[in-house]
Amino acid sequence: MEKILVTKSSMPEFEEYIEEIRDLWDTHWLTNMGEKHKRLEHKLEEFLGINHVMLYTNGHLALENAIAACNLPKGGEVITTPFTFASTTHAIVRNGLVPVFCDINQDDYTIDVSKVEDLITDRTVAIVPVHVYGNMCNVEEIERIAHRYGLKVVYDAAHAFAVTYKGKSSALFGDASIYSFHATKVFNTIEGGAVCYNNDEWTQFLYDNKNFGIRNEEEISYVGGNAKMSEFQAAMGLCNLSHLKDEIAKRKSVVEHYRQRLSGVEGIKLLKEQKNIESNYAYFPVVFENYKYTRNEVHTHLLDDGISARKYFYPLTNAFDCYKNYPTAGVEKTPVAQHIALRVLTLPLYADLSVNDVDRICDVILK
Ligand SMILES: *Cc1c(COP(=O)(O)O)cnc(C)c1O
Numbered sequence: 001m002e003k004i005l006v007t008k009s010s011m012p013e014f015e016e017y018i019e020e021i022r023d024l025w026d027t028h029w030l031t032n033m034g035e036k037h038k039r040l041e042h043k044l045e046e047f048l049g050i051n052h053v054m055l056y057t058n059g060h061l062a063l064e065n066a067i068a069a070c071n072l073p074k075g076g077e078v079i080t081t082p083f084t085f086a087s088t089t090h091a092i093v094r095n096g097l098v099p100v101f102c103d104i105n106q107d108d109y110t111i112d113v114s115k116v117e118d119l120i121t122d123r124t125v126a127i128v129p130v131h132v133y134g135n136m137c138n139v140e141e142i143e144r145i146a147h148r149y150g151l152k153v154v155y156d157a158a159h160a161f162a163v164t165y166k167g168k169s170s171a172l173f174g175d176a177s178i179y180s181f182h183a184t185k186v187f188n189t190i191e192g193g194a195v196c197y198n199n200d201e202w203t204q205f206l207y208d209n210k211n212f213g214i215r216n217e218e219e220i221s222y223v224g225g226n227a228k229m230s231e232f233q234a235a236m237g238l239c240n241l242s243h244l245k246d247e248i249a250k251r252k253s254v255v256e257h258y259r260q261r262l263s264g265v266e267g268i269k270l271l272k273e274q275k276n277i278e279s280n281y282a283y284f285p286v287v288f289e290n291y292k293y294t295r296n297e298v299h300t301h302l303l304d305d306g307i308s309a310r311k312y313f314y315p316l317t318n319a320f321d322c323y324k325n326y327p328t329a330g331v332e333k334t335p336v337a338q339h340i341a342l343r344v345l346t347l348p349l350y351a352d353l354s355v356n357d358v359d360r361i362c363d364v365i366l367k
Contacts, residue, residue: 003306008350009183012239020235036234048171059180059193061227063091066176070152076125082316083337089317103334107272113141126152131160134282139173171196189237250351251281261362267291314341
């Protein structure tokens with residue numbers, strides 16, 4: 001049997017990419033904010049309907065720098081969720097801030113906004129919520145809380161590129177939203193990421209941090225790092241962006257087929273479709289709750305059949321070894337997140353996944 005991987009990166013036709021990078025052999029301009037970098041930033045600003053997109057070499061550095069741009073006092077508390085990729089919590093901690101873990105909703109696995117205010121203390125400085133699987137957080141309630149308590153909000157929107165709420169892009173909420181354009185994401189630049197923001201005053205800081213604080217040949221005015229996106233990455237982005245609509249439509253039809261096969265099955269819980277949200281169909285998570293097999297058993301059955309599914313997100317970030325001495329860590333503080341993390345499996349999903357393959361996957365799960 002042919003193997004089915006959990007994902008398969010979107011790529012343009014070979015010739016299309018070659019055409020896009022051909023002129024790099026004339027210019028020899030491979031990185032340092034070249035023409036393709038500029039063009040991709042502009043196209044993304046247009047696509048997302050936002051004033052500023054700052055490209056980065058990956059989503060994690062975009063997030064670290066977006067949090068840094070909030071200029072928060074060291075040791076300040078940041079309310080976030082543990083049902084996420086390592087990057088979110090690491091970005092908070094690497095900024096000298098303390099993650100305070102809020103539980104998630106049963107239905108869409110985003111931050112449970114009814115529990116946020118209980119976690120606010122006089123040390124709370126920001127909220128870093130995570131959009132999950134192509135679903136979005138309750139952005140209106142988060143905005144209300146942030147406004148009431150004077151908190152900054154940076155969304156980890158790595159899963160929510162091209163997702164809209166009431167027709168508005170996910171890029172437009174909070175002080176900033178960051179995207180990851182990693183190879184496994186709905187839209188990829190091989191490795192890549194971006195900070196989306198509206199505050200003009202952030203531009204210099206975000207730019208300095210990705211280019212050593214170099215203002216011009218003779219003036220280095222800030223102790224910045226290096227996080228530039230190369231021309232080859234930007235070229236992949238330009239190609240992939242032109243096919244994004246088709247890719248999302250194909251993902252949608254894969255998801256619809258999964259739903260047909262798996263909805264209404266006793267013990268299998270599917271992701272709830274959110275009102276007013278146009279999803280990007282980034283992932284297809286299935287939660288096994290009192291199903292005839294446990295999540296781990298299904299995972300193994302699938303592997304035995306050459307199919308890789310992913311325990312995603314598991315473990316929770318507040319269970320990581322590296323946080324075991326943190327007073328705010330511990331999965332018992334976020335029981336819903338722990339419940340889901342122990343039972344969830346994201347099934348293979350990519351634009352070109354065939355109906356036959358979806359059937360093969362569902363047959364294994366249901367047999
Ligand atoms: C992928 C991802 C990131 C990190 O993005 P990279 O581009 O891999 O650095 C951050 N947060 C979440 C939720 C992600 O899924």
